[in-house]
Amino acid sequence: MARKHQPAASETLDEIQGAADKLGAWIQENLRVVVIAIVGILVAAGIASYVATGRVRSEERASTALSETRNAYLSAMGAQPGSIEVPKLANEDAARRIREEYVEKFGAVADAHSGTVSGALARMEVAQLAIDEGEFERALALFDQILAEDPPSTALRGLVLQSAGQALEDAERWAEAAARYEEAASIADYPLHSWALADAARCLGLAGDREGARALYARLDTEAPDLRLPDHQRVEKRELEASTNL
Numbered sequence: 001m002a003r004k005h006q007p008a009a010s011e012t013l014d015e016i017q018g019a020a021d022k023l024g025a026w027i028q029e030n031l032r033v034v035v036i037a038i039v040g041i042l043v044a045a046g047i048a049s050y051v052a053t054g055r056v057r058s059e060e061r062a063s064t065a066l067s068e069t070r071n072a073y074l075s076a077m078g079a080q081p082g083s084i085e086v087p088k089l090a091n092e093d094a095a096r097r098i099r100e101e102y103v104e105k106f107g108a109v110a111d112a113h114s115g116t117v118s119g120a121l122a123r124m125e126v127a128q129l130a131i132d133e134g135e136f137e138r139a140l141a142l143f144d145q146i147l148a149e150d151p152p153s154t155a156l157r158g159l160v161l162q163s164a165g166q167a168l169e170d171a172e173r174w175a176e177a178a179a180r181y182e183e184a185a186s187i188a189d190y191p192l193h194s195w196a197l198a199d200a201a202r203c204l205g206l207a208g209d210r211e212g213a214r215a216l217y218a219r220l221d222t223e224a225p226d227l228r229l230p231d232h233q234r235v236e237k238r239e240l241e242a243s244t245n246l
Contacts, residue, residue, distance in 0.1 A: 062113035158190025
């Protein structure tokens with residue numbers, strides 16, 4: 001009987017590294033999808049945190065209102081049942097009318113359930129709709145409003161900060177984006193804190209602050225030595241490190 005080919009250790013390592021590269025690039029390019037996944041965890045955590053204080057019903061009502069509104073928005077935009085991503089409508093005028101309608105609806109959820117995790121997340125939905133319309137200043141004002149209202153979860157604060165960083169990055173305001181990302185990275189219980197630090201380093205590089213970027217990459221090596229950056233960012237990191245020896 002012919003022996004089955006057993007992959008060499010080097011082949012297995014290459015496969016693992018390739019998968020890690022794809023994961024790192026995917027996380028950076030699809031933060032919105034990752035955020036939505038974290039949202040469910042935060043809502044559940046928010047409900048659990050209020051059990052001891054007797055406010056669980058408030059969080060449950062807020063969670064239900066947010067879920068119903070988001071599902072209705074996805075349906076209006078033509079998403080398939082169970083989808084978490086908002087599809088792009090061919091008719092941009094129709095898409096804009098739907099977004100305008102749901103700015104009001106998500107805003108109503110946020111106002112009615114202020115002080116809850118889901119209320120803050122509803123305000124984030126309004127900010128995302130503003131970003132979709134290219135209204136970055138409006139989105140940033142909404143993120144600042146959430147932060148000023150003191151999110152009921154430090155992990156949620158990290159989520160808001162990283163989302164604000166992405167909006168600033170979309171507007172090519174690299175140094176400001178880096179500052180938001182770095183602040184998110186300082187929150188230990190924020191699930192994406194290491195990725196936020198990597199984003200901060202990358203944005204400082206884009207801002208031309210090579211020394212600052214090198215310092216953040218050095219910090220990343222210490223705080224998250226196993227984090228696998230995408231290929232392009234590893235190249236940038238090596239170039240910055242090499243330049244210190246010139």
